[in-house]
Structures are given as structure tokens and as C-alpha cells.
Amino acid sequence: MKKWTVALSLLLALTSCASPAPAEPDAPPEEPPAVSETASLPALTPLAELTTPAEITEGRAPAEGYQLPHIPPLGPFTDDDFPVLASELPEADAALYGLQWDKALIRWGDSLAEFDWPWLTSQQILPRLYCFDLDDDWEDELIAVCHPGTGTGVSVDELHVLEKGPDGTLTDCALPWEFFREDLSEAMSVETVNGRTYSILGAELTDITELLQEQEEGDPACIEGLCAGDIVSFEVIPEPLFYGESLRFRGSAWLDGEGFHPTLSYAAEVDAVVRYQDGVFTLSQIHLS
Numbered sequence: 052m053k054k055w056t057v058a059l060s061l062l063l064a065l066t067s068c069a070s071p072a073p074a075e076p077d078a079p080p081e082e083p084p085a086v087s088e089t090a091s092l093p094a095l096t097p098l099a100e101l102t103t104p105a106e107i108t109e110g111r112a113p114a115e116g117y118q119l120p121h122i123p124p125l126g127p128f129t130d131d132d133f134p135v136l137a138s139e140l141p142e143a144d145a146a147l148y149g150l151q152w153d154k155a156l157i158r159w160g161d162s163l164a165e166f167d168w169p170w171l172t173s174q175q176i177l178p179r180l181y182c183f184d185l186d187d188d189w190e191d192e193l194i195a196v197c198h199p200g201t202g203t204g205v206s207v208d209e210l211h212v213l214e215k216g217p218d219g220t221l222t223d224c225a226l227p228w229e230f231f232r233e234d235l236s237e238a239m240s241v242e243t244v245n246g247r248t249y250s251i252l253g254a255e256l257t258d259i260t261e262l263l264q265e266q267e268e269g270d271p272a273c274i275e276g277l278c279a280g281d282i283v284s285f286e287v288i289p290e291p292l293f294y295g296e297s298l299r300f301r302g303s304a305w306l307d308g309e310g311f312h313p314t315l316s317y318a319a320e321v322d323a324v325v326r327y328q329d330g331v332f333t334l335s336q337i338h339l340s
Contacts, residue, residue, distance in 0.1 A: 092244050098253025100335040101234055101323075105212070105224035107330060110164025113156060119148055127175050137170065138195075143182035145193055157213060157221055159193050164221035168211070169199035176201070181287045183296045185212060186328040193221075194298070196285045204305070204314030205281045210298075212327050226325070226332045231302060232280035235334075239277040239304055239319065250277060250304075250319040252339040259318045269310020277304040281314045285325065298325040300334060 123136045128149065134156065139146040147170070148156040155168040155178075170178050176198040185192045193213040200207025210226040240251045241259075248263055248271045249256040263271060282303040287296050300323050306316040323334040 092242055092249065092251075092256070095251065095254040095256065098238060098337055100333050101230075101238060101337065102331055102333045103227060103230040103234060105327070105330050105332055106227050108166065108223045108225070110157065110166055110221040110223065113163050113165055117148070117150070117156065119146075119156075119158070128171065138178040138180050140180040140182055140193075143180070143191070143193065145180055145182060147178050147180060147195055155195075155197075157193070157195070159213065159215060159221060160219075162215055162219040162221050166211075166223055168195075168197055168209070170197040172199055172201040174198070174201045181296070181298075183287075185298060185326070188328075190214075192327075194287070200281075200283075202314075204317070207281065207283045208285050210285050210325070210332075224327065224330060228280060228283070230332070231283055232278070235279040235302070235321065236277060236304065239279065239321075239339075241271075241274045241277060241306065241318075243271045243274075248274070250339065252319070252321065253337065255339040257319060257339055262318055266316060268312065268316055269306075269308055273310050274306050274308040276307050277319055278307045278313070279304040279321065281305065282317070298327075299323070300325050 117134050119134060120136045124132050128135050133150055135149045137147050137149045143159070145159045148158070149170060150156050150165065152171060153167060153169045155166050155170045157164050157166065178198070179196045181194040182191050184190060185194065195211040195213065197209045197211065198207070199209055207228065209228065212224040214222050214224065216222065238252060242249050242251060247258055247260045250259050279302055284301050286299050286301070288299055290297050302321050303317045304319045304321065305311070305314055306318050320340045321337065323337040326333040326335060
């Protein structure tokens with residue numbers, strides 16, 4: 052019995068001196084969450100200019116011997132007022148007369164010609180006449196700006212450049228409205244990147260994120276593009292450095308897509324210099340705002 056007690060004591064002593072069991076290995080660190088790549092805008096290319104052929108119409112000789120007035124009516128025009136003096140430019144000896152709501156007579160010096168122009172709307176914003184050398188040929192052109200388009204979110208000027216031939220005939224070179232609806236709209240785009248939405252034209256862009264939030268309309272993901280042509284205006288600006296004038300365009304474009312209202316969801320403004328030469332109109336110095 053004594054021997055067994057001694058043996059047990061020795062066994063316990065040896066066990067207490069044995070090496071401790073190896074520790075469990077630490078778990079490998081967790082992989083950091085994957086970081087999504089930051090999206091970027093597409094490459095932007097400067098837009099030097101946009102061009103379009105003019106719509107050319109030769110004026111007709113007056114259909115009858117009109118008694119042309121020398122002063123405009125005192126109040127809004129009515130059917131009983133025709134023919135009516137709608138605009139005149141004494142320094143160029145020029146005037147525009149309304150024969151009907153969609154027919155105009157141009158007098159420029161000794162020349163008279165009729166044109167089928169919708170020159171006035173119910174808002175009765177009168178035509179404007181200018182005369183200067185628009186195409187740098189050392190001969191003045193007569194420029195008529197009419198306002199035939201109006202409505203909710205709509206305000207459209209039409210541009211007519213009149214050239215006088217050696218025999219006194221007048222030819223109208225008009226800037227087509229479709230140029231703005233098609234060519235200018237196609238040159239513009241909308242991109243949403245990293246939660247911000249931009250209108251883009253050439254190398255210029257405008258952040259419209261806050262504007263979309265204020266308008267509280269459709270989802271930016273539904274925007275298909277920008278649509279121009281429903282707000283179009285023209286203005287002649289003096290250029291003292293060049294001893295002349297320049298013709299400028301300014302217009303707006305609305306967001307096109309599900310949930311956005313045509314002619315109401317405006318999100319971009321464009322301005323440019325308008326040039327005309329050899330039957331072609333050109334927009335240059337085009338800027339987005």
C-alpha cells in the first residue's frame with residue numbers, strides 16, 4: 052500500500068511538470084470589405100460649332116396695291132386692322148407689315164415682297180428689325196426677328212435674314228426651328244455619376260442635382276436627354292471693338308424622360324453667336340449654363 056502511494060505521488064509530480072498543451076491558433080483576420088470603384092464622367096469633347104442650311108424663299112410681288120399705313124394701331128391688332136405696320140427701321144428705310152396673321156409684307160427701300168410668315172401670336176410681341184452686315188460681304192442684310200410661338204413654357208423667336216438682289220428682289224434665308232429641336236438637342240446629354248446629375252454640352256457641364264430635388268419630378272435614372280427648341284430668342288448686341296454688331300442666340304432645354312414634363316422641366320440654358328454666310332447658319336462660341 053505504501054508503494055502504491057509513493058508511485059501515485061510521483062505520477063502526479065511528473066504530470067504537473069509536463070509542457071502545457073499548445074494554444075489554439077488565432078483565426079485569420081477578416082478580409083476588408085470590397086470597395087466599389089468610383090464612377091467617372093465620360094470624356095468631354097469641346098463643341099466648336101453647329102451648322103445648318105438656311106430655308107431659302109424668294110419673296111413674291113405684292114398680290115394687290117395695298118394702302119400701307121404709316122403708324123401702328125394704338126391697341127392690340129385685330130382682323131380689321133390689316134394691313135398693319137408691325138415694325139419699322141427708319142435708318143434702313145425698312146418696315147414689316149402684317150397682311151394677315153400668317154402673312155407679312157417687307158418693304159426695304161424701293162423693294163416690296165410678300166412672305167408666308169407667322170409673325171405674331173396672341174401675346175402680340177411685335178417683330179424686330181435690324182440692318183447690318185451679318186455675313187461680312189460688305190453689304191447690309193435686313194434681319195427680321197418674329198415671335199410666332201408662345202404658351203406654357205414656350206417662347207419661340209424665328210430668325211429671317213433678307214438679302215436684296217441686284218434687281219431689287221428680296222430673298223428670305225430663315226434659320227429652321229428643327230435645327231434646335233434636332234441638332235442642338237442631340238449635342239446635349241445628361242449623366243448621373245456618384246449621386247450627382249449633370250447636363251452636358253461639349254466640354255461644359257452643369258450640376259443639376261439640386262434643381263432636380265427642387266422640381267420633385269422623375270427619377271434621374273429615367274432621363275433620356277435634353278430637348279431644346281421651345282424657348283428660343285435672338286438679340287443683336289453692339290460690338291464697339293469691331294465697329295459693328297453681333298447676333299446672339301439664347302435658349303433653354305427641358306429634361307426628356309418618364310416622369311418629366313415637356314416644356315416645364317427646364318434644366319439647361321445655352322447661348323451662342325449666330326453667323327450666316329452663303330446660305331448656311333452657324334452657332335459658335337456655344338456655352339452651357
